Amino acid sequence: MTARAFAIRxxxxxxxxxxxxxxxxxxxxxxxxxxxxxxxALFFTDRMLADAPPRSVAAYGTxxxxxxxxxxxxxxxxxxxxxxxAQQVRFAQFTGTLEAMLATPTHPFxxxxxxxxxxxxxxxxxxxxxxxxxxxxxxxxxxNVNIASAALFLVLMVVTFAGIGLTSAAVTLYLKQSDxxxxxxxxVSFLFGGIVYPxxxxxxxxxxxxWTLPMTHAVEGLRRAFLSGATxxxxxxxxxxxxxxxAVSFVLxxxxxxxxxxxxxxxxxxxxx
Amino acid sequence: xxxxxAIAIAALRKEYVPSLTFGRLLTLHWTRxxxxxxxxxxxxxxxxxxxxxxxxxxAGKTTLLKLVGGLLLPxxxxxxxLGMDTTDRPEDVRAAVGYCMTEGRSFFLRLSGRENLxxxxxxxxxxxxxxxxxxxxxxxxxxxxxxxxxQVLSYSDGMxxxxxxxxxxxxxxxxxxxxxxxxxxxxxxxxxxxxxxRDLAAVxxxxxxxASHNLDEVKALAHRVLVMDQGRTLADGTYDDVAxxxxxxFAEREMGTEMGTxxxxxxxxxxxxxSPAGGGH
Numbered sequence: 001m002t003a004r005a006f007a008i009r010x011x012x013x014x015x016x017x018x019x020x021x022x023x024x025x026x027x028x029x030x031x032x033x034x035x036x037x038x039x040x041a042l043f044f045t046d047r048m049l050a051d052a053p054p055r056s057v058a059a060y061g062t063x064x065x066x067x068x069x070x071x072x073x074x075x076x077x078x079x080x081x082x083x084x085x086a087q088q089v090r091f092a093q094f095t096g097t098l099e100a101m102l103a104t105p106t107h108p109f110x111x112x113x114x115x116x117x118x119x120x121x122x123x124x125x126x127x128x129x130x131x132x133x134x135x136x137x138x139x140x141x142x143x144n145v146n147i148a149s150a151a152l153f154l155v156l157m158v159v160t161f162a163g164i165g166l167t168s169a170a171v172t173l174y175l176k177q178s179d180x181x182x183x184x185x186x187x188v189s190f191l192f193g194g195i196v197y198p199x200x201x202x203x204x205x206x207x208x209x210x211w212t213l214p215m216t217h218a219v220e221g222l223r224r225a226f227l228s229g230a231t232x233x234x235x236x237x238x239x240x241x242x243x244x245x246x247a248v249s250f251v252l253x254x255x256x257x258x259x260x261x262x263x264x265x266x267x268x269x270x271x272x273x
Numbered sequence: 274x275x276x277x278x279a280i281a282i283a284a285l286r287k288e289y290v291p292s293l294t295f296g297r298l299l300t301l302h303w304t305r306x307x308x309x310x311x312x313x314x315x316x317x318x319x320x321x322x323x324x325x326x327x328x329x330x331x332a333g334k335t336t337l338l339k340l341v342g343g344l345l346l347p348x349x350x351x352x353x354x355l356g357m358d359t360t361d362r363p364e365d366v367r368a369a370v371g372y373c374m375t376e377g378r379s380f381f382l383r384l385s386g387r388e389n390l391x392x393x394x395x396x397x398x399x400x401x402x403x404x405x406x407x408x409x410x411x412x413x414x415x416x417x418x419x420x421x422x423x424q425v426l427s428y429s430d431g432m433x434x435x436x437x438x439x440x441x442x443x444x445x446x447x448x449x450x451x452x453x454x455x456x457x458x459x460x461x462x463x464x465x466x467x468x469x470x471r472d473l474a475a476v477x478x479x480x481x482x483x484a485s486h487n488l489d490e491v492k493a494l495a496h497r498v499l500v501m502d503q504g505r506t507l508a509d510g511t512y513d514d515v516a517x518x519x520x521x522x523f524a525e526r527e528m529g530t531e532m533g534t535x536x537x538x539x540x541x542x543x544x545x546x547x548s549p550a551g552g553g554h
Binding site for chain 2: 005008009011012013015016019020023095096097099100101102103104105106107111262265266267
């Protein structure tokens with residue numbers, strides 16, 4: 001498939017999901033409201049810590065609000081990468097639209113990939129809103145950002161977790177129920193990935209666990225890119241870990257999806273739920 | 274094409290294997306007994322002809338349509354559409370085939386009919402003015418222009434059925450698969466839709482494979498009728514040729530009152546006129 005052909009399909013999925021979400025206008029307001037409430041909670045937590053800022057946060061040369069802002073802003077990329085493929089596939093199974101999409105000449109992989117186009121776009125808008133509001137309204141200092149490093153780690157994070165998410169979609173397609181392993185990986189990543197508190201705050205053994213997780217390396221890279229202006233060369237060790245995770249997760253996803261598509265074509269259960 | 278039938282099926286067999294579930298995985302019940310949906314089917318459908326598949330529920334009609342549409346893989350045997358093997362070239366087959374499924378839920382109900390068609394047109398690779406012209410043309414043909422911008426949620430079954438046919442025609446298919454095409458249509462629209470299908474075959478040379486319970490519709494359209502029951506072919510020929518077999522299979526299943534518009538269909542079947550669709554194949 002050419003890039004243009006892929007773009008036509010991705011644009012169609014974006015338009016479809018925007019129109020679907022727009023038909024529930026209140027959910028847009030709810031999302032924006034939830035974003036504001038997260039920022040307000042971080043802001044007051046920061047004020048509480050203002051007199052005695054934690055040493056592990058100070059090591060990043062910033063306050064708690066800015067430290068946590070970067071973690072929270074990009075946390076959704078992990079969730080959307082891991083959940084949206086499987087959720088959208090499940091939704092399409094329930095609504096009976098999956099089989100109709102697969103009856104077209106568009107390759108099933110493309111259908112599954114493009115299902116996540118809107119969730120990624122909306123997550124990007126939300127992440128941008130977090131950072132802009134955090135800087136403009138709540139005074140976060142993001143002036144040191146190294147754009148190249150930030151972009152590199154964002155891409156690596158998305159690719160790594162998308163691989164896990166696509167594998168989860170394959171499991172969901174086949175077993176017709178949510179995949180508990182992905183929820184476990186997400187939960188562990190949230191708890192130990194250094195998102196709202198530094199990894200150094202964890203007990204020793206959990207710190208070791210944390211540094212095996214891709215989320216920890218992604219957040220560390222993003223945080224140092226945003227707060228310290230670290231260059232890609234400064235962050236090479238974290239990048240290598242993420243590249244390894246990305247390679248493994250994508251190969252796994254490709255194999256799983258291929259096998260599941262074959263099995264479903266044999267069993268005839270694409271439309272079943 | 275070099276004289277090969279538009280749809281060429283030889284010794285086709287399809288078994289459904291029940292999906293593996295978490296429950297089966299955990300309880301180590303990994304052995305699954307397959308269910309035979311189609312057993313040793315042969316069919317050669319010529320271009321521009323309409324073939325109807327008739328049979329009670331569970332006969333294998335929809336399975337056959339899905340196999341021809343490249344949505345399912347055969348267990349064994351050969352299945353070629355326009356010279357393309359459906360196992361080797363499923364995307365090419367799906368590009369040449371339009372599949373009109375009965376399931377009204379297969380649309381995005383909160384989107385309008387027009388937006389649904391725009392979306393599926395993009396999955397056929399159409400974009401820009403070409404896509405919009407195609408969508409508008411099909412909405413007009415199916416008499417859906419007035420309701421095109423309303424949510425599909427508010428459509429009647431008949432509207433959804435016409436929208437499904439419009440969707441099947443988006444890619445200008447050379448093979449059209451119809452599953453219970455006239456279900457939910459009033460007599461006037463039914464006549465219009467059937468005439469459109471007949472014109473597609475006669476004028477544009479589209480090969481049509483239709484599954485139906487409605488013998489009036491089969492009689493009006495089909496050049497050839499395939500009678501199936503429990504995955505096996507019971508009879509194959511013109512409407513008149515197969516009428517006794519249809520009567521027998523439905524009498525066996527005691528489904529006479531579900532057929533067509535005539536509740537006394539069995540008496541009707543044995544006295545139907547020959548080939549109203551214009552002769553055999």
